[in-house]
Amino acid sequence: MQLLSPKVFNVYDREGWTVRDDRDGCRSEYKPMINDTLNGAVIWFSHYPEGYWKPDHRHNCAHGIYVIDGALQMGESVFKPETFIWNPAGYPCGHGAAPGKDCHFLFVANRPFDIEFLGEEESRRERVIQELNKEENQLRVFPAFDSEIWCEKEEPIGSRFYAKPLLIDHETGMTVEYVRFPADFERPAHRYTxxxxxxxxxxxxxxxxxxxxxxxxxxFPPRYVNERFRTDDEECLALMITNRQYNVVMI
Known part of the structure; x- marks a missing residue:
C-alpha cells in the first residue's frame, strides 16, 4: 500500500491481517502496510503460530526482521524480542516460530521480492557456499538494548536524542536505526527529505x-510537515526505517 498521508498500524489490531498458505501446508499471517514507489520497499507485520516452520528458501533481495514478541528461529539460532536481523539477498535459511512460542515480527524488504524454496541437495550446496563466503555475506544481528554504538545527537534548538545506526542499504539507500527520545523531548515543526x-x-x-x-x-510520506513531535514524561524507544538517505529540515 502506497500512502499519500501518514497512517498508524498496530501489530495487535486484527484489522488488515491476511492468512497465507505455504506450499507445505503451513499457515501464517501477514498484515501489509507499505509498498513504497521510490524503490519498491515493502513493510508488513507477520505472525508465525507455534509450530510454524518455513523450510530452506532464499529471497532475491535483502530484508530485515524485527522480533516483536515470542521468539524467531532461523536455522539453529533463536532470536528474542527487541532484536533486528538483516538478511543479505540470496541468503539460504529456514525459519519459523521457536519451539513452544508463536512470534510476531516486523518484516522489511529493500525492494520487491520473491521466494525460492530449495531442495535438499541444493540447500546443502548453498550452505557450503554460504560458509565459504560468510565474511562478505552473512546475517547481521542488532539487539536494541546493548550499550554499543549509541550516539548522541543535538537538534538545532538544543534538544538532544540518541541514535544507534544499524545499516544503510548500498542498493537503495534505505536506512535502519534505533532512536531514543528522552522524556520531555520536543522537536519544532520539521519535515524529512x-x-x-x-x-x-x-x-x-x-x-x-x-x-x-x-x-x-x-x-510518514515524503515532505510531510510535523508541527508536533514530542514525548511525554518518559523516554520513547523506536525502530526507524527510511526509504533512502535523508536530511531533517526545520520549518
Missing part, C-alpha cells in the same frame, strides 16, 4: 497525526 516509519518499542510519541504507543508503526 524522505518517506520514513517509526515502530514504537517503548513509550509514547506525540505527532501532528496523533499519539503513537508501544506496538504502533507510523509511516
Amino acid at each position: 524522505c518517506a520514513y516509519g517509526l515502530y514504537i518499542i517503548r513509550g509514547r510519541l506525540v505527532t501532528s497525526f496523533g499519539v503513537c504507543t508501544k506496538g504502533d508503526f507510523i509511516w
Whole structure:
C-alpha cells in the first residue's frame, strides 16, 4: 500500500491481517502496510503460530526482521524480542516460530521480492557456499538494548536524542536505526527529505497525526510537515526505517 498521508498500524489490531498458505501446508499471517514507489520497499507485520516452520528458501533481495514478541528461529539460532536481523539477498535459511512460542515480527524488504524454496541437495550446496563466503555475506544481528554504538545527537534548538545506526542499504539507500527520545523531548515543526516509519518499542510519541504507543508503526510520506513531535514524561524507544538517505529540515 502506497500512502499519500501518514497512517498508524498496530501489530495487535486484527484489522488488515491476511492468512497465507505455504506450499507445505503451513499457515501464517501477514498484515501489509507499505509498498513504497521510490524503490519498491515493502513493510508488513507477520505472525508465525507455534509450530510454524518455513523450510530452506532464499529471497532475491535483502530484508530485515524485527522480533516483536515470542521468539524467531532461523536455522539453529533463536532470536528474542527487541532484536533486528538483516538478511543479505540470496541468503539460504529456514525459519519459523521457536519451539513452544508463536512470534510476531516486523518484516522489511529493500525492494520487491520473491521466494525460492530449495531442495535438499541444493540447500546443502548453498550452505557450503554460504560458509565459504560468510565474511562478505552473512546475517547481521542488532539487539536494541546493548550499550554499543549509541550516539548522541543535538537538534538545532538544543534538544538532544540518541541514535544507534544499524545499516544503510548500498542498493537503495534505505536506512535502519534505533532512536531514543528522552522524556520531555520536543522537536519544532520539521519535515524529512524522505518517506520514513517509526515502530514504537517503548513509550509514547506525540505527532501532528496523533499519539503513537508501544506496538504502533507510523509511516510518514515524503515532505510531510510535523508541527508536533514530542514525548511525554518518559523516554520513547523506536525502530526507524527510511526509504533512502535523508536530511531533517526545520520549518
